[in-house]
Structure formats: C-alpha cells, structure tokens
Amino acid sequence: MSGPAKDEITLILRSIREGDSEGPARLLALVYQELHELAQARMASLPAGQTLQPTALVNEAYLRMINQGDGTWENRRHFFFAASRAMRDILVEQARRKAGPRQGGDMERQVLSEIAAVVEPPSVEVLALHEALDELEKQDPPKAQIVQLRYFGGMTMAEIAEVLGQAEITIHRHWRFTRAWLKQRLDIE
Numbered sequence: 341m342s343g344p345a346k347d348e349i350t351l352i353l354r355s356i357r358e359g360d361s362e363g364p365a366r367l368l369a370l371v372y373q374e375l376h377e378l379a380q381a382r383m384a385s386l387p388a389g390q391t392l393q394p395t396a397l398v399n400e401a402y403l404r405m406i407n408q409g410d411g412t413w414e415n416r417r418h419f420f421f422a423a424s425r426a427m428r429d430i431l432v433e434q435a436r437r438k439a440g441p442r443q444g445g446d447m448e449r450q451v452l453s454e455i456a457a458v459v460e461p462p463s464v465e466v467l468a469l470h471e472a473l474d475e476l477e478k479q480d481p482p483k484a485q486i487v488q489l490r491y492f493g494g495m496t497m498a499e500i501a502e503v504l505g506q507a508e509i510t511i512h513r514h515w516r517f518t519r520a521w522l523k524q525r526l527d528i529e
Contacts, residue, residue, distance in 0.1 A: 345370065349416045357412060364406050367419075375402065375423055381494025382427065392434055401426035417503045421485065424493030428470070431492065435466035472525045476518070483518045486511060 349370060356363035379394035379401075404426045413419040469491065477484040482504075489495045489503060497515065501508040 346416050349419065350414075353413045353415065353419060368402060371419070371423075372398065374420075378420075378424070378494040379427060382431070382492055392430075397427055397430060400430050404430075417505065420493065420503055421489065424488050424495075428473075428488060428492035431466050432470045435470075439467065468526055469522075472522055475525070476521070483514050483521075486514050487518055487522070490515065 349367070352360075352363050352367045352370065356367065375398045376394055379397040383392070383394045383397065401423055405422055413422060473484055473487055476487065485504060486500055489500045490497075495503065497511050498508055501511045504511070
C-alpha cells in the first residue's frame, strides 16, 4: 500500500476515535481490497470443504471490530493486527463448531465402500495452532504477532516487516525460530 493511503488510513482511524460516524464506512472502502486479499490467502491454505468464504470472513471480522466499539486503533499496523486477530478468532470458532457434537465431534467416519468414502477436512489443525499460538503469546508476544500475521493474516514477510516496523531480515530470523518451535509443539514432521 502506498504512503498516501497509509496516511489516509491513519487519518480515518483518528477521525473514528474522535467520533466520526462516517469513518467506519470510509475506512472499509479504503482497506476492503487488502483485507479480502489477506482472507483469500488464508482461506487458500485451509483444507478443502470450507463453507466460509473470504468475503464472509472479511465482513464478519470488520463488523466485529467496529461493533466492539473499541475504535482505538492508532495506525494501519494496529488496525491490520486487530483485523488478523478477528479473522483468527472467527476461524477458530468455525473449527470448534465443526468439531462439536452436532457436526460429528470426535466420531470417526466408517468407510462403507471405497466409492462412498467421505473425507472430512480436519478442523483440529486450526484449533491446535490456536492453542500453540496462545502459549507462544505468553512466552514471546512479538513472535506470536508474526505467526498471526503470517498464518491468519496471510501476509508476506515484507508486509509483516512493514506492519511491525522491523527489518525484513529480523522477521525472517524470528519466523525460522518460530516455525521450528511450532513444528516441535504441534508434532509436525
């Protein structure tokens, strides 16, 4: 996103904090495309069979953010971090619903025949990552922010560096460490 747009986001955020009732609509028009691209990137990495679409994820996340009445986002960085957190919360809630008793919960599917075999995408991945990320947030909040922006926000390393105001090489170094930590924590080979 270009410099003037970044500045415009900050100005709109300031006007929202000051009570501008038109601010949220102006903000959404300015950031919608970027939020949609982030949601698309995140949804693309989820298992097939998701019922939630990127547009719905963006809309739900934005509504939650606005309806919480917080509106104290200081700048673009803070806003996009809050947006990625809202997207994460929505995806975790959806995964929990899919893992719940009405959706089959922990029951295992029985294969009736190879032709009728049905494979349900595991929502447990999102829940396991959520729990690991909660643990990481307690141990090392800056690294947890990187994971959140990368995994739930779908951002590139360059975008994360820009949002967090750090050098891209630092973000890469933290990402390598955090990825190894997550692999160990989640028992990924």
